[in-house]
Amino acid sequence: MDCAWADEDWKPTAGVFEFLGQWDKPTKGRFKKLKAQLQQDARNLRDHTCDPKLWFTRGKTLLSLGYPELAAGDFERTLILIDHGLDYSSKYGKSVRLPWLQNWIRIYRGPAWELKTFTSAEAAHNSLVDPLKKFRKDTYIAYVDALYLNRAIPDVIQLCKDALKLYPRDRDFLELLEEGEDTFSTHMADQKENLIIAGIPPEKYAWGMLAIRLYPWTPSDLRTRTAATIASANQMLLSCSDSLEIRSSSVGGLGMFAKRDIQKGERILSAPSVTGTSNKPSTGRYCYNCAAALKTSSTLAFSCCPSMKFCGEECKTIAGNNYHNALCGKDFSDIYKSALSNEFAESTVARDTLIFLRLLAMSVQARTHPLATPPIAWITANYEAQSPLPWSRGVNIIGPIKILEKLGVNIFAEEYDTWVMQTMLNRARNNSRTHDSSLRQTVINPMYSFFNHSCEPDTLDQTELSRNAEQTSRAVMICTKAVKAGTEVFTSYMEPNVLMLPKAMRHHFMTKGSWFGPEVCRCKRCLAETR
Numbered sequence: 001m002d003c004a005w006a007d008e009d010w011k012p013t014a015g016v017f018e019f020l021g022q023w024d025k026p027t028k029g030r031f032k033k034l035k036a037q038l039q040q041d042a043r044n045l046r047d048h049t050c051d052p053k054l055w056f057t058r059g060k061t062l063l064s065l066g067y068p069e070l071a072a073g074d075f076e077r078t079l080i081l082i083d084h085g086l087d088y089s090s091k092y093g094k095s096v097r098l099p100w101l102q103n104w105i106r107i108y109r110g111p112a113w114e115l116k117t118f119t120s121a122e123a124a125h126n127s128l129v130d131p132l133k134k135f136r137k138d139t140y141i142a143y144v145d146a147l148y149l150n151r152a153i154p155d156v157i158q159l160c161k162d163a164l165k166l167y168p169r170d171r172d173f174l175e176l177l178e179e180g181e182d183t184f185s186t187h188m189a190d191q192k193e194n195l196i197i198a199g200i201p202p203e204k205y206a207w208g209m210l211a212i213r214l215y216p217w218t219p220s221d222l223r224t225r226t227a228a229t230i231a232s233a234n235q236m237l238l239s240c241s242d243s244l245e246i247r248s249s250s251v252g253g254l255g256m257f258a259k260r261d262i263q264k265g266e267r268i269l270s271a272p273s274v275t276g277t278s279n280k281p282s283t284g285r286y287c288y289n290c291a292a293a294l295k296t297s298s299t300l301a302f303s304c305c306p307s308m309k310f311c312g313e314e315c316k317t318i319a320g321n322n323y324h325n326a327l328c329g330k331d332f333s334d335i336y337k338s339a340l341s342n343e344f345a346e347s348t349v350a351r352d353t354l355i356f357l358r359l360l361a362m363s364v365q366a367r368t369h370p371l372a373t374p375p376i377a378w379i380t381a382n383y384e385a386q387s388p389l390p391w392s393r394g395v396n397i398i399g400p401i402k403i404l405e406k407l408g409v410n411i412f413a414e415e416y417d418t419w420v421m422q423t424m425l426n427r428a429r430n431n432s433r434t435h436d437s438s439l440r441q442t443v444i445n446p447m448y449s450f451f452n453h454s455c456e457p458d459t460l461d462q463t464e465l466s467r468n469a470e471q472t473s474r475a476v477m478i479c480t481k482a483v484k485a486g487t488e489v490f491t492s493y494m495e496p497n498v499l500m501l502p503k504a505m506r507h508h509f510m511t512k513g514s515w516f517g518p519e520v521c522r523c524k525r526c527l528a529e530t531r
């Protein structure tokens with residue numbers, strides 16, 4: 001976050017959609033100051049990762065710059081560190097208190113415990129309790145502002161309730177709680193009719209919302225796919241197809257191209273899912289790797305992790321090569337449990353946490369930067385998205401922190417900063433396929449992900465998340481037309497009945513998803529049709 005970036009790359013996530021929180025876009029002069037401040041805050045944090053004041057300061061700067069989802073991550077870490085500071089014997093207790101004590105020393109120009117006010121080192125430490133509690137209150141209040149800007153009203157309510165447990169009958173939090181509850185009920189009542197018309201389940205609206213934008217400080221090698229990254233994806237493609245290659249596409253980014261003439265009816269791809277998860281990952285009913293339903297008589301498992309069952313050798317090998325070591329011997333049952341909800345929207349979003357666990361385990365096992373680890377390194381987010389993605393403190397902030405802690409990763413490390421975690425989620429969400437509601441599975445199949453959409457597709461997607469063990473969640477693509485060498489091969493992201501509609505209606509359906517930008521679909525048919 002402390003790297004230099006161009007002013008025109010500043011694309012705040014606040015203020016994109018009509019949300020409830022009020023964000024005042026900074027003037028040009030103020031923006032310049034905030035930008036410099038952010039670089040300074042990030043540099044300070046690099047040197048002193050355990051100082052909660054520095055996380056709080058950067059959170060406030062990020063909030064002013066219009067990144068409330070990142071400010072939330074900084075405020076969460078501030079609260080964690082304050083808790084450590086209040087418990088001297090905790091992991092970071094000493095590290096949190098030290099800068100505060102040093103501050104006293106600076107003020108009084110002498111060792112704190114020699115000051116008249118403190119009769120002992122213990123007294124000096126005790127003197128920090130009240131300032132830390134006051135600082136914690138300020139953090140909760142700033143956190144509420146960030147949650148409003150993410151439209152996460154249920155989280156505002158919960159945060160106020162949490163704060164009231166620490167500050168019983170505190171007037172500020174009582175007022176904020178009442179305000180949150182009023183806002184929520186008025187907002188839901190106002191929106192109910194619109195939501196029904198728009199076909200959005202009201203409970204889905206209870207989530208916060210986030211606009212997907214590229215963070216301007218993203219270093220160039222992590223921002224776009226490098227030649228080496230594309231080469232490694234093409235290397236993997238060789239084992240799944242003898243007729244396709246990944247190249248730059250005219251509709252945007254990369255796409256799948258025929259490297260030889262392809263006949264109608266040819267199977268052009270058969271690729272395993274590198275990360276798939278069901279909402280019941282460790283019940284032994286679904287393959288831990290690809291989420292296919294299992295035939296109990298023919299399942300495989302590692303002897304050390306018997307509840308991690310696989311549909312066959314291929315999936316077990318993928319797990320062994322990519323993530324099993326990072327997960328082995330650790331308890332993720334509470335994370336699995338969150339995905340078990342019977343409520344559809346909740347379990348769908350909770351599965352994002354499971355996908356996220358898989359992707360982070362891959363990066364930990366590979367010992368590479370999370371954004372440089374395949375498949376995350378191969379896939380891209382849609383930064384032109386016209387509709388927001390769901391956002392909540394639980395899934396976007398607390399979930400990743402919990403997972404990092406369980407994986408033994410330092411949650412204050414620059415490599416695992418909130419913007420990195422959010423970028424991973426943005427990429428995963430733009431490339432994950434959520435399958436039928438009774439099976440409740442989400443899969444990332446990076447080779448399938450390289451196919452762009454066309455309203456006159458050349459392929460038939462035969463992927464089936466099977467209810468029996470004969471098939472897995474492999475992406476199997478059949479060419480429905482003859483395709484000449486060098487031509488891009490498209491699939492369809494839309495149901496066949498949507499493809500039968502006129503352009504304006506197709507685009508109406510497309511803008512409901514988050515795959516397309518303001519011009520919606522750039523396929524040949526859409527460019528040729530006028531209406």
Ligand SMILES: C[S@@+](CC[C@H](N)C(=O)[O-])C[C@H]1O[C@@H](n2cnc3c(N)ncnc32)[C@H](O)[C@@H]1O
Pocket residue numbers: 249251252253254255378379380381382430431448449450451452453454514515516517520521522523
């Ligand atoms: C699953 S990815 C497809 C591969 C992607 N082009 C890449 O570079 O990795 C989906 C993204 O590709 C782009 N895309 C796919 N089909 C498109 C189309 N017909 N028109 C415009 N953008 C398209 C959108 O940005 C979308 O979010």
